Amino acid sequence: MADQPSGPPSPPPSPAKPAAPGAPAQKAAPAKPAAAAEHAKVAPPAGPPDPSPPPDVPPPAFIASLQAAVPGGVVHVSYWVGDWTIVVPAERLIAVMRHLHDAADARFDLCSDITATDWPPRAQRFDVVYCLYSTPFRHRIRVKVRAAELEPVPSVTAIWPAANWFEREAYDMFGVNFTGHPDRRRILMPEDWQGYPQRKDYPLEGPGELLMENPLDWLKLRQAREEAEIE
């Protein structure tokens, strides 16, 4: 279980791990920028610190029972300013979410939010973040899935219907490849928009010249769509 994150998703857990034994979570943070400053002043961050919980803060019971019920489901547990986060591999996501929704000690019936974060230097650049809340127990948890650009992330709309628009927005803004979604279309941007605006490599002022460089592609796409509609 512990060896999985240090393999493919490489950088993010490694800075957090050495800080974990003994050191409180706050101390993990200043160490990172100092190390990064040696290489380049404006180097983009390679990922969230995801600090491990300090030894005097025991994780809630439902995380332990989740680890027992879904083997290999949790690759990392993190604690920061009172929030618990678990990192889950994409292929175990549905099993983990199903457990969190149904288990008697978890009962996360409200899907508060689904969004994504973009960390371009990382191979699996996206963190898909699920914020869950339980109305009977009034506790929260954040579930994170790391995904590469085209890597499929299973949709959780079958568990929480509310996920529908959240996932559409994450797809619209980041291009996260949700699979099994009933209605995966753009939601805020126009349907024929190119690119994913919330990505870090997307310019703030919009596509501008990038779009005008190749207006033919744009027109072709439109024409193909119109023809498809006529048929």
Next chain:
Amino acid sequence: MATPTIHHGVMFDTNELVLNMGPQHPSTHGVLRVVLRLDGEKVVDAEVVIGYLHRGIEKLTENRNWTQIVLLTDRMDYVAAATSNLGYCETVEKLMSLEVPRRARYVRTILSELQRIASHCLWLGTHAMDIGAMTVFLYAFRERELILDLFEEFCGARLTYNSMRIGGLPLDVPPGWGKKVLEFCRIMEGKLGEYEELLTHNRIWLERTQGIGVIDGPEAIGIGLSGPSLRGSGVLRDVRKDEPYAAYDEMDFDVPIGTTGDTYDRYLVRMEEFRQSLRIIRQATEGLPSGPIVGKVPRLIKPPAGETYHAVESPKGELGYFIVSDGKSTNPYRLRVRPPSFCNLQGLRRLVRGHLVADVVALIGSIDIVLGEVDR
């Protein structure tokens, strides 16, 4: 997408009609577009189209420093700007583990409850006007004006307040302001009776709202409703009680819930929320502690690397902020807003199915949306 049912009558073939409502339509509260599929006058299915007011606020925040973002949050839920400010400031404070002075927390509570009343006034007025009761609109806006005056005296603005700072407040309340707030509470208490006289037992109002858009508790949670729209279905969920912030843990108030989960219950819940808000404002104004209004905030705000999610109860529901800081730059790495209107609007498709076209208008009013927040 549900398969539409097409009934073939003996004499007539009934065909589905696709009707487009919006984005320029007075009852869609802004630029909402709803594509309805009708069988006669019955709604078979509805597709909600949004994005006409998308300004990319989440992207903009990644290029502004932490203090400047307060101003952007005003532009999301523009009828409850103070609550948006509060949610953002509290999340950054949580990220930085900042202590906010007690006086600032009290004033924040007063402001966000005044804002709740102002927002509910606007909701009541427009909701009633959509259904056909014009008078309530004029009454409700008359009282909303009093709140805007209070806000103007506090921070100089009437709509986009920019009324909070990370770690506290930009200004202390002006002298004599508390007295005016209490006077407003006295006036408002009487006016609530006027609204209720016009609507609560009005037969037309009952006919138009009872049994319209019924949804039970578990389903409402599943489709992501929050705030009064969820409490109308009998779910006791209020961020102010469940995860207290500002000074709500020191306030004594009740959370009203409905029983049947129809439009009328959602109306009753919000009417009772007016009274509970007045109760909170009175307690906070009378018990307003003295002391500083800003905590110990570093001159350059630069939260340590990390991320957090924090929610507040906006007049529309759970307003959450998910903020990621990289600890290096003076702007957030990622700021995500969980807008309550967005999630409530998602439930509209479920609510309107099987109802008449005229009820769609009642239901849009009933879930209380602001498009500035839906589209960001």
